[in-house]
Amino acid sequence: MSRLNDANVALAKEIIARYPRPKSALIPLLHLSQEQNGYITNDAMAHLAELVGVTSAEVYGTASFYEMFKFEPVGKYVINICGTLSCALMGSEELLHRAEHKLGVKAGGTTPDGLITLEHAECQAACTEAPCLQVNYRYRFRVTPADVDSLIHDLRAGKLSDEIPAHGTLAKVRQHIPADRGVGAVAPEAATTAPAWFDGKAAL
Amino acid sequence: MTGTYAHAAGFYSGDRPRIVTSRFEHADSYSLERYLATGGYQGLRKALARPATDVHDEVKKATVLGRGGAGFPAGTKWGLTPEGVFPRYLVVNGDESEPGTYKDRLLMERDPHQLIEGCVIACYAAGLSQCFLYIRGEMAHAQERVAAALNEAYAAGYVGKNILGSKFSVDVVLHWGAGAYVVGEETALIESLEGNRGMPRLKPPFFPAAIGLYGKPTIVNNVETLSNLPWILTNGAEAYTAIGTATSPGTRMVAVSGHVKRPGVYEIINGTTTFRDLIYGDDFCQGIRNGNELKAFVPGGGSAPWFTPDQLDIPFEGPQAGAAGSMLGSGAIMVMDHTTDIPAAALTLTRFYAHESCGKCTPCREGGTWLERILRRVVDGKGTDADLQQLIEVGTSICPGDFPHASSTRLGLAAVPFPYKMTTICFVGPSAYTPVHSALTLFPEEFEARVTKRTHIPVTAVGVGE
Numbered sequence: 001m002s003r004l005n006d007a008n009v010a011l012a013k014e015i016i017a018r019y020p021r022p023k024s025a026l027i028p029l030l031h032l033s034q035e036q037n038g039y040i041t042n043d044a045m046a047h048l049a050e051l052v053g054v055t056s057a058e059v060y061g062t063a064s065f066y067e068m069f070k071f072e073p074v075g076k077y078v079i080n081i082c083g084t085l086s087c088a089l090m091g092s093e094e095l096l097h098r099a100e101h102k103l104g105v106k107a108g109g110t111t112p113d114g115l116i117t118l119e120h121a122e123c124q125a126a127c128t129e130a131p132c133l134q135v136n137y138r139y140r141f142r143v144t145p146a147d148v149d150s151l152i153h154d155l156r157a158g159k160l161s162d163e164i165p166a167h168g169t170l171a172k173v174r175q176h177i178p179a180d181r182g183v184g185a186v187a188p189e190a191a192t193t194a195p196a197w198f199d200g201k202a203a204l
Numbered sequence: 205m206t207g208t209y210a211h212a213a214g215f216y217s218g219d220r221p222r223i224v225t226s227r228f229e230h231a232d233s234y235s236l237e238r239y240l241a242t243g244g245y246q247g248l249r250k251a252l253a254r255p256a257t258d259v260h261d262e263v264k265k266a267t268v269l270g271r272g273g274a275g276f277p278a279g280t281k282w283g284l285t286p287e288g289v290f291p292r293y294l295v296v297n298g299d300e301s302e303p304g305t306y307k308d309r310l311l312m313e314r315d316p317h318q319l320i321e322g323c324v325i326a327c328y329a330a331g332l333s334q335c336f337l338y339i340r341g342e343m344a345h346a347q348e349r350v351a352a353a354l355n356e357a358y359a360a361g362y363v364g365k366n367i368l369g370s371k372f373s374v375d376v377v378l379h380w381g382a383g384a385y386v387v388g389e390e391t392a393l394i395e396s397l398e399g400n401r402g403m404p405r406l407k408p409p410f411f412p413a414a415i416g417l418y419g420k421p422t423i424v425n426n427v428e429t430l431s432n433l434p435w436i437l438t439n440g441a442e443a444y445t446a447i448g449t450a451t452s453p454g455t456r457m458v459a460v461s462g463h464v465k466r467p468g469v470y471e472i473i474n475g476t477t478t479f480r481d482l483i484y485g486d487d488f489c490q491g492i493r494n495g496n497e498l499k500a501f502v503p504g505g506g507s508a509p510w511f512t513p514d515q516l517d518i519p520f521e522g523p524q525a526g527a528a529g530s531m532l533g534s535g536a537i538m539v540m541d542h543t544t545d546i547p548a549a550a551l552t553l554t555r556f557y558a559h560e561s562c563g564k565c566t567p568c569r570e571g572g573t574w575l576e577r578i579l580r581r582v583v584d585g586k587g588t589d590a591d592l593q594q595l596i597e598v599g600t601s602i603c604p605g606d607f608p609h610a611s612s613t614r615l616g617l618a619a620v621p622f623p624y625k626m627t628t629i630c631f632v633g634p635s636a637y638t639p640v641h642s643a644l645t646l647f648p649e650e651f652e653a654r655v656t657k658r659t660h661i662p663v664t665a666v667g668v669g670e
Binding site: 018023026030052054068080089122127134177180181183184198201203204 | 328
């Protein structure tokens with residue numbers, strides 16, 4: 001049982017409608033599913049397949065390509081410690097060892113209480129702020145080993161639950177196109193001539 | 205810990221004229237209110253008062269070079285769509301993930317309206333019917349900032365139906381990725397946007413401008429490229445080309461990271477800056493940490509061949525960097541001081557590209573993994589000199605012929621100019637070999653000291669034939 005709930009089905013339909021082809025909505029919907037359930041289940045993929053009109057194998061085919069989608073339960077918080085050059089030069093390996101020691105799990109593992117998963121990540125695009133890490137894809141910059149300790153402490157104490165939504169990334173702000181303002185998806189087969197406004201004259 | 209985004213240091217403006225980062229000094233630079241108070245959406249208003257072809261010509265005249273890595277002029281790219289084929293789409297490449305690079309993320313987080321205005325102008329100028337703004341999945345904050353800005357822009361009439369009350373209408377749809385470096389390649393980006401595995405398409409013959417999203421003409425532009433458009437339409441192409449050089453007008457954002465005193469993202473005027481200025485200049489990074497010696501630097505993102513202190517006085521410009529054996533790529537410099545363990549540093553980059561291989565092309569899928577494993581063995585002190593030869597052989601199967609590298613006075617080497625030949629569709633495969641080749645060529649002694657001698661093969665990555 002991990003189909004999208006009613007509220008998320010409504011949201012999913014709104015997202016699908018923005019694209020000329022429903023399958024284009026697949027990655028956003030996988031994010032939605034992962035936010036709801038914590039990871040991507042077989043039932044969820046079957047449901048998404050129904051929603052976008054493809055087979056569940058196609059959904060798995062797409063989902064399994066992308067690093068952020070998890071097919072096994074992961075912690076409520078996923079800590080990604082960057083290990084690529086700029087962070088490595090600034091001591092990120094030490095951070096990883098510190099986190100492994102503090103959590104009692106190796107990179108890739110989840111704490112027995114299911115709270116925290118630790119991952120060794122590749123470049124997170126904060127190279128001048130090295131070393132950096134992300135918790136559920138929210139940044140921490142110029143991190144010291146002592147910062148790792150206090151981060152883990154705060155996560156365990158539930159102090160960061162407002163700042164960092166559990167599971168997934170995008171719960172705080174979403175795009176919403178008001179019905180009277182949106183143009184709607186332009187399907188590739190629907191518009192074979194130039195748009196009406198593209199007529200060689202000024203639009204204003 | 206310097207905390208979350210809001211407290212992040214790292215952007216420095218100095219007194220230089222700025223185009224895309226002009227609002228960064230304001231704490232509320234991302235809000236519509238601030239954007240409008242600082243000239244926002246004026247470029248769009250001016251654009252819509254002119255015929256689309258006029259706007260296209262203005263951008264062509266400005267010669268805005270693509271800031272994603274390849275440096276192809278945006279105006280020319282828009283002109284490559286086949287005549288009379290519609291609909292055409294705009295896909296914005298915000299999947300920034302090249303090691304060392306971050307500028308698009310800053311532009312999305314700190315000035316999302318500038319990007320949105322750029323998108324709408326591009327759609328108008330090139331006759332594009334719908335825009336998809338693809339943001340890297342890991343950038344939660346950028347997602348939220350752009351989503352909030354889009355919501356504001358729709359409500360205020362800058363995006364959507366009858367923009368600014370005109371007859372022009374276009375939707376900008378926010379899309380998010382899910383963690384795959386290769387999706388930054390434009391055809392992989394399109395595959396991903398179609399809901400598929402993000403694997404690059406074979407090109408030529410069909411470039412996205414001809415056959416792209418859903419098989420229709422598609423323009424793929426980088427975030428920084430589009431962020432230049434509002435300024436150009438507000439101030440005119442002439443004002444833009446007055447800044448920078450004839451071949452690369454305007455400014456560009458450069459991220460300098462690693463062992464420097466003041467790592468940061470800088471908006472520089474094209475043609476005024478050398479690598480020495482960027483690394484040692486008072487306005488920029490102010491030198492190497494603790495007064496250490498510079499050992500090597502990567503001049504253009506993780507995919508770029510390395511430079512050493514010999515190349516410090518080369519101007520930060522594409523053609524010069526290319527002739528010297530490397531490239532500027534996405535505008536990212538990573539600096540290594542004398543304490544750096546060169547083989548281990550190369551390993552972090554090779555591991556990145558091996559990990560990010562999509563698996564479509566055999567030389568990259570297999571070769572990347574081989575390179576990583578062999579290099580790991582060498583770094584761990586378990587390698588032999590045959591392993592070093594093997595690294596070169598694997599690399600040569602990804603990139604046949606002479607591989608570009610910098611000159612070295614110390615080693616008596618002449619430069620081999622960029623680019624390389626490749627046996628893969630995209631640049632991920634060659635990029636796995638680049639750090640290995642640079643490290644082996646410029647610092648052979650660090651590898652020789654690390655391995656057991658068994659076969660007495662001389663270590664040199666230079667001059668390996670086809």
